[in-house]
Each structure stands twice: as C-alpha cells, then as structure tokens.
Amino acid sequence: MGFDTGRAETVLLTPRQRWSMVFSFVLIGLGLIAGANLRDSSLNRSLIYNNVEAGITARYPHRWLLSETEDYVFRVENTAQLGFNTLIEVRTLPVGPDTTERNLLDRLTLRRSQTLIDYTVLGYDIYVLPDDSAAVTMSYSYVSRDASPFLEGVSAIVAGLDVLTISRGQAVIVSFRADASIFQRERATLDRFIQSLEF
Amino acid sequence: MNKLSIYVLGGLLLSLFAPSFGFAQTDLDAIKRATVFIYQVQSLANDLVVKCVSTGTIVSADGLIVTNAHSVVPSQTCDGETLIVSMNVDLNEPPVPKYRAEIANADQGLDIAVLRITRELDGRTIAAGALPVLPFVGIGASADLGIDDNVFVSGYRDIGNQAVTIARGTITAFISEPRGGTRAWFKTRAELPGTMSGGGAYDSLGQLIGIPTSAKYGRPVTEDSCRFIEDTTGDGLINSSDHCVPTGDFISTIRPIRLAQSLIRGAALDLRVQIHTVPASMLLSSEPPTVSRLIFSPSVVDGLPSTVVGAMPANTNSLYLFFDYRNMTPETVYELRVTRDGIPDATFSLPPVHWSGGQNGLWYIGSRDQPWPNGAYQFTLLLNGLAAASQRIVVGGGADNSARFSNIVFGLLDNHGNLIGNGYILPIGTIAYARFLYANLRDGTPWSTIWYYGGAEVGRSNDIWSRGANGSDVVQLRPLGGLIPGKYRLELYLDRVLSATSDFVVAGSTGGPLPAVFSNGRYVSASSVFDARDSIASSAFTEAVPSIFALFDWQEIAAGTDWTVRWLVDDLPFFESTYAWVTVESGSDFMLSVDSPPDGNYQLQLLVNNLQILAIEGTVGIGQLPIDRLAEYEGTLLRGRVLDAATLNGIANVTIVLISEDYSASEFEWKEEQVFATSMTDRNGDFQFARPLAADTPYSVIVAADGYLPLAADSFQFGADQRAVDITMELVRGYLND
Numbered sequence: 001m002g003f004d005t006g007r008a009e010t011v012l013l014t015p016r017q018r019w020s021m022v023f024s025f026v027l028i029g030l031g032l033i034a035g036a037n038l039r040d041s042s043l044n045r046s047l048i049y050n051n052v053e054a055g056i057t058a059r060y061p062h063r064w065l066l067s068e069t070e071d072y073v074f075r076v077e078n079t080a081q082l083g084f085n086t087l088i089e090v091r092t093l094p095v096g097p098d099t100t101e102r103n104l105l106d107r108l109t110l111r112r113s114q115t116l117i118d119y120t121v122l123g124y125d126i127y128v129l130p131d132d133s134a135a136v137t138m139s140y141s142y143v144s145r146d147a148s149p150f151l152e153g154v155s156a157i158v159a160g161l162d163v164l165t166i167s168r169g170q171a172v173i174v175s176f177r178a179d180a181s182i183f184q185r186e187r188a189t190l191d192r193f194i195q196s197l198e199f
Numbered sequence: 200m201n202k203l204s205i206y207v208l209g210g211l212l213l214s215l216f217a218p219s220f221g222f223a224q225t226d227l228d229a230i231k232r233a234t235v236f237i238y239q240v241q242s243l244a245n246d247l248v249v250k251c252v253s254t255g256t257i258v259s260a261d262g263l264i265v266t267n268a269h270s271v272v273p274s275q276t277c278d279g280e281t282l283i284v285s286m287n288v289d290l291n292e293p294p295v296p297k298y299r300a301e302i303a304n305a306d307q308g309l310d311i312a313v314l315r316i317t318r319e320l321d322g323r324t325i326a327a328g329a330l331p332v333l334p335f336v337g338i339g340a341s342a343d344l345g346i347d348d349n350v351f352v353s354g355y356r357d358i359g360n361q362a363v364t365i366a367r368g369t370i371t372a373f374i375s376e377p378r379g380g381t382r383a384w385f386k387t388r389a390e391l392p393g394t395m396s397g398g399g400a401y402d403s404l405g406q407l408i409g410i411p412t413s414a415k416y417g418r419p420v421t422e423d424s425c426r427f428i429e430d431t432t433g434d435g436l437i438n439s440s441d442h443c444v445p446t447g448d449f450i451s452t453i454r455p456i457r458l459a460q461s462l463i464r465g466a467a468l469d470l471r472v473q474i475h476t477v478p479a480s481m482l483l484s485s486e487p488p489t490v491s492r493l494i495f496s497p498s499v500v501d502g503l504p505s506t507v508v509g510a511m512p513a514n515t516n517s518l519y520l521f522f523d524y525r526n527m528t529p530e531t532v533y534e535l536r537v538t539r540d541g542i543p544d545a546t547f548s549l550p551p552v553h554w555s556g557g558q559n560g561l562w563y564i565g566s567r568d569q570p571w572p573n574g575a576y577q578f579t580l581l582l583n584g585l586a587a588a589s590q591r592i593v594v595g596g597g598a599d600n601s602a603r604f605s606n607i608v609f610g611l612l613d614n615h616g617n618l619i620g621n622g623y624i625l626p627i628g629t630i631a632y633a634r635f636l637y638a639n640l641r642d643g644t645p646w647s648t649i650w651y652y653g654g655a656e657v658g659r660s661n662d663i664w665s666r667g668a669n670g671s672d673v674v675q676l677r678p679l680g681g682l683i684p685g686k687y688r689l690e691l692y693l694d695r696v697l698s699a700t701s702d703f704v705v706a707g708s709t710g711g712p713l714p715a716v717f718s719n720g721r722y723v724s725a726s727s728v729f730d731a732r733d734s735i736a737s738s739a740f741t742e743a744v745p746s747i748f749a750l751f752d753w754q755e756i757a758a759g760t761d762w763t764v765r766w767l768v769d770d771l772p773f774f775e776s777t778y779a780w781v782t783v784e785s786g787s788d789f790m791l792s793v794d795s796p797p798d799g800n801y802q803l804q805l806l807v808n809n810l811q812i813l814a815i816e817g818t819v820g821i822g823q824l825p826i827d828r829l830a831e832y833e834g835t836l837l838r839g840r841v842l843d844a845a846t847l848n849g850i851a852n853v854t855i856v857l858i859s860e861d862y863s864a865s866e867f868e869w870k871e872e873q874v875f876a877t878s879m880t881d882r883n884g885d886f887q888f889a890r891p892l893a894a895d896t897p898y899s900v901i902v903a904a905d906g907y908l909p910l911a912a913d914s915f916q917f918g919a920d921q922r923a924v925d926i927t928m929e930l931v932r933g934y935l936n937d
Contacts, residue, residue, distance in 0.1 A: 063903065065856070067871030079854040079877070080903040115326050117319075147331045148889060149286045149297040150232070151881035154851070 046196070049074055054092060056172070059196035061189060084144050084156040086178040086186050088193050093171040101136040101164050104171050108138070108162065117143040117155070127163045130195055135165035141180060159183040163194065172199050226405035227351075228290060229836075229922050231363045232334040233257040234353045234398060235264060235286050236294040237314070239271055239279035248431050249444050251277035254354035254398030255284070255314065256407060257335040262298075262316030263466055265459055266397035267412055268305045269553055271312050274530055276445060284316060291362050294355070296320055303466035306776075307529035308378065308555035310412050311459045313466040331889035334836065336399060338463075339406025341455035342382065346370055346569065349403050350387055350453070352411055354395030358426055358444060366391055372546045374452075375519065375565050377502050378555040385409055385453040386546060393424065393447025400453045409453035414532040414551040424448055452550055465773040468797060468824075472766060472774045475728050475790040476782060486526045488533075488554075488582050490562075493522045493590035494697065499563060501623060502809060503701045506605035511594045513573055519565030520578050520590065527554045534581040535564055539574040547571075551584070557761055558779055561702055602640045604691040607701035609633050618673065623703045623808045626714035627755050631676045633689050635699055638669050644694055650676045651688040653759075664693075684757035684784055704808050706756045713812055717805045719787070720751040720815035732788050738817045746794045749803045749815050752787040756780045756807075763806040764791065768799040769824050799824045834891030835917040839926035840884045841902065849884020850904065850930060857888060857915075858899040864911035867901060894919035908933040 013021075045062035054073045060066070064076040077087035093104055105124070112119045119142040127135045140160045146153030159180040164173045174197065176190040235255045240247040255266035264284065271282055282301065285294035299318035305311070316333075318324055344350075352366045368389025376383035385400070391411050400409035425443035432440050465471070496504030496519050497511065504521050511518060520535070527533075531554040537547045549564060556562050573595035580588045610620030610632055618634045625631050642665050650658035658676050666672055676687070682705045691699040707714030721736035724744040731748040740747065756762070759779050766774040782789075791803070798820030805813045841853045858867050859875040867873055875898060878886040892898060898915040907930040917924055 063869055065869050080905050082905055083852040114324050146879055148887055150288050150887055151885055153881040
C-alpha cells in the first residue's frame with residue numbers, strides 16, 4: 001500500500017478576493033474605532049453647570065447627580081459607581097488679607113477631622129490650572145461608611161484631593177473624592193473637569 | 200428626548216409585594232426596630248467597662264431615646280460616664296453597638312431619662328442633620344388604658360445575648376402617688392426581666408404608653424440580679440472580684456409615658472432651664488431615710504387624706520396609705536409590700552422604685568376604682584431593701600357608721616365669719632383657721648386638736664364634743680408672735696384616736712385670694728446673668744434672642760418649703776421640677792433662664808402646694824413654635840434587596856435613587872432637587888431608605904449600576920396602613936450605550 005505525498009496546489013486569490021479582504025479588515029478597523037469613539041463619547045459626555053451668583057461654570061459628566069446646598073456651590077457624583085460614589089465638589093470661602101492657602105486647607109482639615117473617620121492628610125502639592133496659574137492641592141484619605149445603622153455596609157477607603165486657588169477675594173476649592181482603589185483611574189475625570197472650570 | 204425613556208427594561212424583574220405578614224406583625228417589627236439596648240460604660244485606660252445596662256426606645260427620628268434614669272445617670276451604682284446605644288440590625292439577632300448618646304433631659308425621681316444620639320460609636324461627633332432618620336414609635340395616650348387591657352413590652356431579656364423580644368401581659372392595677380396622680384404607675388403581670396427596664400410598653404395600637412421601671416439597690420449580689428461579664432480587675436479571671444453589672448429583679452411596674460412628655464419636649468426643643476439664684480438641687484441630708492406615721496384614708500383631697508380610718512367596709516374600691524418621710528433622695532429605693540391574710544398581694548404592692556418625692560414631707564400610695572377583696576392587709580414599707588415601717592388594716596364587714604372627722608381645709612375668716620382662702624396656703628398673720636366636717640358624733644365624746652409647726656407641737660386643746668352628730672366646725676391656731684412662714688399640720692383626735700389630719704403652708708404676705716408669695720414676675724433678654732438684672736423687662740421678643748431670663752421677687756418663704764417651677768411653650772410643659780426652698784425668706788430678682796429659645800409663647804408658672812401663685816408670660820419671635828419642631832414622622836418604610844438576575848446573589852454598593860412625586864423616571868434630570876431619597880445596598884444587597892415615604896404618593900425609582908443595565912420604574916405608591924414594604928429588584932448584566 002503506497003502513499004502519494006507532495007505539496008498541495010497553491011490557491012491563488014483573485015484580485016477581487018484580495019480587495020474584499022482588505023475592505024473587510026478596513027471595515028473591522030473602522031468598526032472598532034467607531035465603537036471606541038462611541039464608548040468614549042458616551043463616557044465623556046458632559047453637561048454644563050453654570051452658577052451666575054458664584055460666577056462658576058464647568059462641565060461635568062453626564063448622568064452624575066447634581067446637587068447644590070449652602071455648604072458648597074455644587075457637587076456632582078457618580079451614583080452608578082459601585083461602592084463609594086466618585087464625586088467632585090466645588091465650594092468657595094471668603095479670604096481675608098492675611099489668609100493663606102494653608103490656612104484654608106488647615107481649616108478644612110480641622111472640620112473634617114470631626115466628622116470623617118480616620119481622616120488623614122497625605123500631602124500637599126501644586127496643580128497647574130489651564131491658565132498656567134498654580135493652585136495648591138491637598139491629598140487626603142478617610143474611611144467612608146454607610147450611615148444606616150440597620151445595614152451591613154462595608155467601609156470604603158476614600159482618597160481625596162482638594163485643589164485650592166484664590167481669585168478675586170475668594171478661595172475656590174475643588175474637592176475630588178473616589179474609592180482609593182480607583183482613584184488614579186478616576187483622576188482623569190477631575191482633570192477634564194478642571195480644564196472646563198471657569199470662575 | 201430623554202434617554203431614560205428608552206431604557207431597556209426587558210429581563211428585569213421588579214417584584215413588589217405587600218408585606219406577607221399582617222399589619223400587627225408590621226407594628227411589632229416597627230416597635231422592635233425602635234427598641235435599643237443601652238450600655239453605661241466607664242473609660243478605664245484604653246478600655247470601656249460596662250457599669251449598667253438598660254433598654255430604651257427611640258421616640259423621634261432624630262435620635263431621642265427614652266429610658267430609665269437610674270441606669271444612665273451617673274450614680275453610686277452606675278458610675279459610668281459614656282452611653283453606648285446598640286440597635287437591632289437584624290431583628291432575630293442581638294443588638295449591635297452603633298452610637299454614643301448623651302443625657303438630654305432626666306428626672307431621677309420619676310426615673311425617666313431622655314437621651315440624644317450625638318456621636319458615632321468611635322466617639323466622632325455626628326454633625327447636625329447627619330444622623331439618618333431612625334425608626335421610632337408614636338407616643339400614645341396612657342390615660343386611655345383600663346384594667347385588663349393588653350400591654351406589650353419590648354426589651355431585652357439578657358445583657359446583649361438575645362434578640363429584642365416582646366412580652367405580652369395585661370394591666371392589673373393603677374397605683375396612685377402624689378407625683379403622677381391617680382396613675383403614677385401601671386401594674387402588669389407580664390414577665391419582664393430586669394434588663395427590660397427602660398424599654399417600651401405599648402397598647403394594642405402599637406403606641407408607646409409607658410416605660411417598664413424597676414430600681415436596683417445595693418443588697419447582696421445574687422446571680423439573678425447582677426452579672427459578672429468582664430474581667431474588670433485584669434487578673435485573667437472573671438469572678439466575684441470583678442465589677443458586676445446590675446440587672447435588677449423582675450419588673451411589674453410601668454411608668455406612664457405621660458410623665459415623660461415634658462422631658463421629651465424639653466429635649467426635642469433643646470431647652471435647658473438654669474436656676475441662677477440658688478442651687479437647683481436639694482441640700483441632701485446625710486441621715487438615713489425614714490418613714491413614720493403610717494395611716495390609711497379612703498380618698499385623697501389635694502394630696503392630703505380626707506380622713507383617717509382603721510378599717511374599711513366590704514366592697515371598698517379606694518384605699519390609700521399615707522406616711523411621713525424624711526431624708527429621702529432620688530437615689531433612695533422604696534418599696535411597698537402588701538399582704539392579704541398573710542399572702543403577698545402583687546396587685547397593690549409596689550416593687551422597688553426610686554423615690555420621686557422631695558426630701559421631707561407627706562406621701563401617699565394607693566389606688567382607686569379597683570376592688571379591694573376582703574381580708575386583713577399588712578402594708579410594709581421598705582427603704583433601700585430594709586423594712587422601715589408597717590401598718591395593718593382590715594377590709595370587710597358592713598358600712599362604716601363610726602364617728603369621724605374629715606376634709607380639713609385652712610384659711611382666714613372674713614367679716615362674716617366665712618372661711619376664705621385656697622385651703623392649703625396661708626399668708627403670715629396672727630390666726631390660722633381650719634374648717635372640718637364631722638359625722639356620726641355623739642355629744643360627750645372626748646376630742647382634741649394638736650397643731651404642729653415644722654414637726655414640733657405648737658398647740659393642743661382637749662374638749663368634750665357638744666355640737667351634734669353631723670356638720671362642720673372651725674378651730675384656730677393663734678401662736679404667740681403670729682404665724683411665721685413654714686409647714687404646719689393639724690391633727691384631730693376622737694377619743695384619743697387620730698381621725699383627721701391635714702397640712703398647710705404659711706408663706707407670703709396677705710395679697711388677695713392668694714398669698715403674695717411671688718411677685719414682680721418679668722422676662723428680660725440678656726447675654727449673661729450679670730446683664731440680666733439691669734435689662735429692660737419685655738413680654739415680647741420679636742427677634743431671636745440668645746437667652747431669656749425670668750425674674751421674680753419673693754416674700755416670706757421658709758427654708759424647706761416645697762415650690763414648683765413649671766415652664767410651658769405654646770401651652771405644653773417642657774420643664775417641671777419641685778424644689779425645697781433654700782434661700783433667704785424674702786428677696787428680689789430670683790432668676791431662671793433658658794438658652795436659645797425657639798419662637799413660641801412662653802409661660803413660667805410658680806406653684807406652692809400645687810397652687811399656682813404666679814405666671815409670667817412672654818413671646819419670642821412669631822409667638823408660636825415652628826410647625827415642624829414637634830411634628831411626628833409618618834409614612835412607609837421602604838426597604839428591600841437588589842439581586843443579580845443571573846446568580847440571584849445580592850449586589851453590594853448599588854445606589855438606589857428614589858425620585859420625588861413631582862417627576863417620573865423619564866423626567867429625571869439627575870438633579871438632587873428631584874430626589875426624594877437615596878440608599879446604598881450593603882454587602883448582602885440589602886437597602887433601606889432612611890426617610891419614610893408619604894402615603895398615597897407616587898414615587899419613581901432609578902437604579903444605575905456600572906456593569907448592569909439600568910432599571911427605572913414609576914408609580915411606587917403605598918397606603919397609609921403600610922408601615923413597611925419590602926421590594927426585590929433584579930439587575931441584568933450588560934452595558935447600555937447611549
């Protein structure tokens with residue numbers, strides 16, 4: 001019993017088939033790009049917040065819950081976030097002739113230490129604003145816990161960053177807070193927010 | 200077009216069901232959730248040592264708790280300084296420590312304290328408004344309760360080892376005392392261990408009507424009344440050398456919630472009364488407490504015995520034991536043991552309770568409108584666990600037609616010889632008159648009168664009766680040098696047997712229908728005590744004031760005379776306390792104050808011998824309390840669970856947004872002002888909205904969680920009869936690209 005061995009006959013693609021393949025790859029590529037764009041566009045969709053009284057305008061992520069109270073000018077938070085809701089909060093404080101940025105940040109620290117669990121200041125730095133001016137930042141962490149005494153909520157470690165700048169006799173403080181495990185990932189949201197911030 | 204309108208809802212199951220348990224069960228759950236366990240602890244080094252325990256009841260959504268005072272107010276037995284509040288996370292499990300509380304108001308005599316949750320468990324301050332809305336119970340009308348009515352008592356049967364429990368019993372008797380009136384105590388047959396002291400007693404409507412109350416005192420420690428639960432000596436052993444946590448004996452007495460309402464109101468309004476002129480507390484005697492002169496009377500007239508009896512006929516339904524007391528303090532534990540024909544009678548006995556009267560005076564305990572079965576009754580009073588005095592009376596036989604004196608009242612005589620006055624307070628003068636009734640007397644019977652001042656005899660007369668069988672007569676006291684301020688007593692004897700007795704007070708100068716004891720009452724607003732005396736009096740403060748001061752002058756009040764301060768806002772008392780007078784007999788500018796009074800109509804009443812002598816009225820702001828200050832929350836508690844539709848496991852950390860009734864889910868623009876409440880699921884996927892939903896109001900809900908398709912639904916609407924509703928929501932994994 002014998003076997004006939006040898007190389008298979010080469011199949012030659014026709015030009016039409018070659019172009020079809022090229023178009024297919026291009027189509028797939030375009031689809032991926034479009035998908036990515038669509039996703040980015042969805043994720044990065046934003047709304048405009050404008051407060052004439054405080055003189056503040058900013059863009060914030062779509063479908064973040066917007067609130068305004070006497071404690072701050074406004075706050076937006078991502079309620080779809082599983083766990084601690086990433087949030088950005090903008091507040092203004094009056095500034096006296098002798099007030100320094102550190103005075104204001106220390107005041108925030110003293111106040112927070114009374115209500116936030118294990119509130120710890122991690123450090124201070126400089127943040128360059130879109131107009132190339134320098135703002136002072138204070139990074140911190142604390143433990144967040146669901147307030148309901150009847151639920152078994154697990155505490156979360158929250159990282160925060162305050163960006164403080166003094167302008168026209170008032171201090172504007174942008175506070176950004178997110179679960180510590182995703183803080184760096186979420187940080188881009190803060191950067192985009194500050195890029196859009198006008199005051 | 201709002202994208203919410205195209206939410207994919209397929210595959211999502213929203214199951215909404217009415218409670219599977221009945222309405223009564225829902226009520227019981229609500230009661231259980233509002234029941235808390237309280238540790239009084241002491242800080243030692245880095246440790247907290249449990250000193251006393253009790254049950255408590257949340258009575259307001261912002262964390263006011265009603266409980267017994269003896270387990271939370273620092274004392275010799277309970278010398279801790281920190282209060283830890285444990286709550287029922289799971290109704291089938293023991294409570295879990297959650298918060299710290301402070302005493303907002305307390306009356307040690309009534310043995311009632313109102314606590315306010317002020318700190319997290321780790322000691323951090325809870326910012327104003329940051330406390331979630333807590334479950335609480337409504338306060339009922341304890342006056343509507345009757346004998347044999349059902350009563351439910353919520354509390355803990357052990358020191359933190361068992362879940363909250365509800366014991367059922369019936370009301371068996373009402374006990375009368377001067378402090379609290381004809382219903383100073385409810386008696387019940389419910390089996391209540393001492394750890395349920397301070398809890399809540401409820402009527403069949405689920406309304407709070409009382410506080411189970413018992414006192415603990417320093418008798419020999421038994422396994423049942425004191426528990427060794429910690430190694431407080433640090434010797435590695437838990438034994439009798441360690442501190443034991445007193446739990447007390449079984450409870451059968453309930454304090455009506457009516458007596459707590461002024462304390463609750465004062466705490467809710469954060470109104471603290473300060474007395475600046477003299478120390479508010481009594482000058483306590485170091486002598487041991489005593490009781491004496493035990494007598495019986497079938498009725499009480501203005502806190503005094505109508506007559507004195509040695510026996511009562513069959514079908515008696517009203518009987519009171521009167522006695523004099525000395526050197527009593529709020530920490531004194533007193534008890535009445537009643538036996539009938541030698542057998543303990545639980546109905547009319549009063550288990551150990553804290554003393555709610557003053558330091559010295561006349562007291563009574565008894566009951567009315569309840570049948571006293573025939574028999575020989577022995578009444579024994581115990582002070583701090585030791586028998587102090589005893590008296591016997593027989594109930595049975597025919598109607599009592601024996602000779603008697605009764606109904607003594609005091610006053611002055613007008614020009615026509617009529618007795619005038621209020622009956623029990625006389626101004627300083629020369630003569631005190633007493634009118635009394637007599638019945639069934641025979642001429643020729645020897646009788647006598649004895650007058651006392653400050654406990655010492657100051658006058659006596661012996662005579663032979665010659666005024667006929669029935670009628671009224673007047674006797675008088677004319678002391679040398681006139682009547683001086685102080686406490687007086689008259690005893691009338693028939694054939695050397697005490698037949699009637701009554702007390703009166705001489706205070707103030709003559710000034711119309713009532714003696715002029717207090718006068719020149721006025722309000723001022725000032726920033727300090729020093730400024731108050733020079734401030735201009737006003738009856739209307741149109742703007743918010745830091746403090747209002749009440750000032751008055753006083754005349755001829757002897758030291759030791761009991762006087763009462765009652766302060767009301769919008770006709771509701773928020774403070775009431777009785778003191779023994781401890782300053783000079785006459786003076787001016789006696790001063791009391793209240794800090795940060797809210798808008799309202801204030802009235803300060805000053806009383807002597809339960810008679811109002813002076814009232815000072817004034818308004819702050821608009822002259823009435825803000826509407827919501829004492830408002831009660833009502834509505835439906837919404838709770839439930841969020842599940843993964845594929846695994847049916849609970850999803851943790853999902854935020855549920857409840858949209859207010861003015862917007863549907865499709866109209867929601869992610870603005871806080873449109874949100875009624877939010878809640879986040881715990882590690883099991885369970886959630887509970889802190890804010891109750893209004894009845895018959897349509898709400899919408901949105902659940903948007905990363906990795907899951909969002910869920911939106913409208914028309915969450917519940918009836919007024921639905922106190923709590925459980926819902927289950929299932930989320931489908933997916934990503935919505937809009």
